[in-house]
Amino acid sequence: MKIVTPHRTPDFDGFASAYAFKKINPEFEIVVSGRFQQNLEEFLRLFEFKYLRDVEINENLKELVLVDTASLDRIGSKILEKITDYTKIVAYDHHPKLKLIDEKIEVDSFEIGAITSYFVLKIKENGIDISPEEATLFLIAIYEDTGNFLYDTTTVEDLEAAKFLLENGARLDWVQEFISFELNSEQKELLHLLSENVETFNIYDYKIAIAKAEIEKFIGGLNVITYKLWEFEDLETLIVVVRMGKKVFLVGRTKNDDISIKKIMQYFGGNGHEKAGSATLQNVSLDEVIYKLKDVLPKFINFSKKAKDIMTSPVRTVFSHENIGKVYEMMNLTGHGGFPIIEGNKLVGIVTRKAVDKAMRHGFSDRPVKSIMTTSLVTVHEDDPVFKVRKLMLENDVGRIPVLSKNNILVGIITRSDLLNLDEKELKKEKESTLKFEDVKHLMVDRIPSRILNLLRLIGSYGEDKKMPVYVVGGFVRDLLLGLENYDIDIVVEGNGLEFAKYASKQLGAKMVEHEKFLTASLFFKDGFRIDIATARTEYYEKPADLPQVDISTIKKDLYRRDFTINAMAIKLNTKEFGLLYDFFDSRKDLKExxxxxxxxxxxxxxxxxxxxxxxxxxxxxxxxxxxxxxxxxxxxxxxxxxxxxxxxxxxxxxxxxxxxxxxxxxxxxxxxxxxxxxFPKTYFTSVMEKKLENLFNNLRIIRELYKKVNIFYSLLRILLEYYDIDTLKQVIKKYGIPKKFIDEIKATETRLPPLLNMIKYKIRFSDIYKVIGKPSAETAAHIMSYIDEEDSKEYFVEYLKRVFSTKLSISGNYLKEKMNVKNSVEIGKVMNELYCRKLDNPSINEEGELKKILEDET
Incomplete structure (x- = not known):
């Protein structure tokens, strides 16, 4: 096998030079590792260029060609694993000052602005034909790597290559679109105007949108504006119609194979590609063009095969009562990855191999299969077009879709394999596009304090240094998108997270605490600020409710282990892709909804x-x-x-x-x-309990002011566990780690509450209340207040608590011993308690005089 590959996460120059090399050497396969840079990925979604992504290489690797890099460290691991001592390795690069070259690599290095230019001139020299789309790809690469021919590395060869490409149909408007992603103020205004005038309608179940606008001044870049609107509104097919002065401009985009934008634009005198094109008309009104457009659109829809043409029939089904173990055996026997579930001759759900495997792992083989089936069914009718089946499968991330007749009877099933057999390569391309990317850098700049933002940029730059993709994930991302403040930063690294954490801690001067078992570390800054760093991982559970075991994985699997979709998004921090949101699970949609x-x-x-x-x-x-x-x-x-x-x-x-x-x-x-x-199995939530809880939370501020510290969990339990029997209370406090004295306190409060509430209601003397509850704990005080609804009663009890906190005796027990000759300690305690009670009722009493009265009363 012979392979040509650019570096990981290739830009236009990397991919285009690999493609150009294959034009010259067709026996080579293009293999791409990692993700394309954003503008290249958007370009390849519109044009069909053949390449392989992260494939398993099963043959001997005879020859490997590197383009736009001369380092084996920058290519994919799956390729590296197949290199043997007999593999010939050649590199073509345009960076003359190469740092370190592996002696096994034959390097051809050129002083040229873009390595694509070198191969384009070879194509010209060999008389190889290229299409306008290929010429455009090569031209974008050259423009990008030469900075529109303004970088000082630009050479005459770059200009000669560009001239050749323009002569072969390269389109400068496409170059403009994919080199520049920023709109000026006028273009933004036009985009806003178009977004407010989008009309969507169906033609034979094909969803098509038309956006219109009228302005008197010509504004360039309508291709770019259309592209941004198409992506932002997530439209399947969009045609923009804009009158600028005396001309009407049409620009179209589609993601649907069955709609020919090229033919639509040709009808109006323009041209383009099957999925993108444009046209210009003169001396016609906007309404006239839109009327004609709606009239002719059905003529340019190519109806694909229908569901019934590719479905598997008859369908292998299982009954809802059959146990999971039996279904597991059937899957192993048949090789099926899922079965429709039938109950009473009705389709009630579908079960997948993943769900069955997990259930078996957790020991659920005897349970009925209906306990793990998915009931949110995605179905199609037998006459639905295949594109609709494909779209539903991708949007809902399901591997099989039941097919129903006109009478809603199950007649077949379509699996991913059926679609792959129909068009394997095209389905793969569309499947990859289901991963949604969004540039949220502007949100980060607007919503994150500069100190935190700069820290994230630094972390991303350390990712570049260590050649590791780095992401901020979880609640931070969720709350950023919601516009909420959250500076709990969780970093995930694709690579060795502990190694990265050590490097980052050294660069940042932060203390590192390592958690080797979980492949995580925490960095602590001098001001107490903390960030957590983890290796991208997948967690699996030995049995239900256990803490997870951990293994190294990828960012998608790392996000898949999380609790909910809204917490399963990541933002790339590496310098070139800083601010790029990764959404594998329609998390953004769930967040919006x-x-x-x-x-x-x-x-x-x-x-x-x-x-x-x-x-x-x-x-x-x-x-x-x-x-x-x-x-x-x-x-x-x-x-x-x-x-x-x-x-x-x-x-x-x-x-x-x-x-x-x-x-x-x-x-x-x-x-x-x-x-x-x-x-809490013996807790019965009633309207009475709800009212007590409402009082509890309303009064917490007062309790905190008085006590400074209150255990809210214990306060909650005082209400939830009221009137539990002693044995059950013992079980609860043991399970939840509650002190044993909790039982004594709650039972004592339960007994005293009825008389106490009456005393508070009728404003009985503080001293009498004190004799019932003394100086209560914060949790006991909160418990009592949860029963008090009347404002004046609450005020009276709060005043009692304040009095208890503020009342202090200046006379001690020693005074009674020495001055009053009272020697019995029990007697001393009794007298001092009585003196305290009298001072509670009247803070201004003379303690010595009052003490004499108490002793006289005693005698």
Missing amino acids: GLIRVLHKLSFVEDPTRIIRAVRFEQRFGFKIEEETLRILHETLNGGFLEKVSGQRIRQELEKILGEREPLNAIKRLAQLKILKHI
Whole structure:
């Protein structure tokens, strides 16, 4: 096998030079490792260039050609693994001052602005034909690497190559679009105007959008504006119609193979590519062009095959009551990756191999398959076009789609394999495009303090130094997109996270604490600020509710292990891609729609504390737990998995809820979803309990002012565990790590509450109240106040607490011994308590005079 490859994450020059090399040497295969840079990726989504991405190389690697690099450190690991002592390695680069060259590599280095220029001139010399699209690719590469021919590395050869490409149909408007991504103020205004005038309609189930605008002045860059609108609005097909002065300009883009933008534009006297094109008309009105456009559009839609043409039929199904173990055996026997589930002759769900494998790993072989099936079915009808099937499969990230007849009877199933057989390479390209990227650098600049932003930039630069992709992930990303303040920074590194952390700590002068077992480290700065750094990893659980085991993985798998989609996004920090949002799971969409969604079927089983966390996030953001996630949540609860979690972990989740702005809403939701019952089985949430909790949280500020410190968790338990029997209380305090004295305090308060509340209501003397409860703990005071609804009663009790805190005796027990000749310690305590009570009622008493009265009364 012979391979030509650019460096990882290639730019235009890297990919174009590899492509040009293959034009000259067709026996070579182009293999690309890593991700394309953003503008190149956008270009390749519109044009079809053949290449292989991160493939398994099963043959002997006879010859390897490197372009735009001369270092083996910069190419993909899968290629490196196949290099043998007999592999010939040649490198073509245009960086004359190369640092270190491996002696195994034959290097051809040229003083030239773009290495693509060298190969283009070879193409010209050999008389090889190139298409306008290929010429445009090469020209963009040359423009980009020569800085529009302004860099001092630009040579005459670069200009000669550009001249040849223009003669062969290279389009400068495309060069402009993919070299410049920034709009000027006039272009931004036109983009805004178009975005406000988008009309979307269906033609035979094909969704097409037309955006229109009228301006008197000519504004250039309509291709760029159209492209940005098309991407920003996430439109399948967009045609922009703009009148500028006396001319009407049309620009079209599509992601659909069945719509020919080229033919549409040719109808209006223009031209283009199958998925992109433009036209210009004179002396016609905007409305006339749009009317004609709508009229002719159906003529340029090429209907593809229908679902019934590629579906597998008849369908192998399983009944909902069949156990998971049997389904597992059927999958192994047939090789199927999933089965439709039938109940009462109705299609009720679908089960995947991934779900079955996980269930078997957790020992669920005897459970019915319906317990792990997905009920949120994505289906198509037999006459639906294949493009619709493909789109649904990609959008919903499912591997199989049931096909229904006109009478909604299951007649077949379409799998990814069926689509691959239809068009393997095209499906692969579309599958890759489901990963959504978004440049959020502007949000970072606007919303993050400069100190934090500069720190993130530095971390990204260290990623460049260590040749490791670096990301900020999780809650920081979520809250950035929501416009919320959150400076808890979690960094994930694709590579050795501990090695990276050591390097970063040294550069930043921060103290590093290593957690080798979990492949993580924390950096602490002198002012107390902290960041956490982890190796990109996947967590797997030996059995339900255990803490996870950890293994090295990739950023996608690292995000997939997280609790909910809204927490499963990453922002790249490396210098060249700083601010690029990675969204593998439609997380941005769930964030916009306000949905809490798990990433896989057994998420709650693997970590049941996510059940409590789902409620916390739902209430914090005012979101909703997504319907399928809610169903999985109830199944996990009913399976008793929350009871298997240690009390310490549940307590941590409850304490996080108590740290929220409105904890009562989350506790009510826990009760509503029956989660509270699985945490405290003898707690019955009623309107009376709700009122007590409301009082508790309303009065916490007062309690804090008086006591300075209050344990909110214990205060909550005082209400939730009221009137529990002693044995159950002992079980609870043991599980949740609560001091044994808690039982004595709660039982004492329960006994004293009825008379005490009457005393407060009728404003009985402080001394009498003191004889009932003394100086209560903060938690006892909060418990009592949870029962008080009337404002004047609350004020009276608060005044009592203030009095208890402020009342001090100047006379001690020694005074009684020495001056009053009272020797009995019990008697001394009794007298001092009485004196304290009298001072509670009247802070201005004369203590000595009052003491004599007490002693006289005693005698």
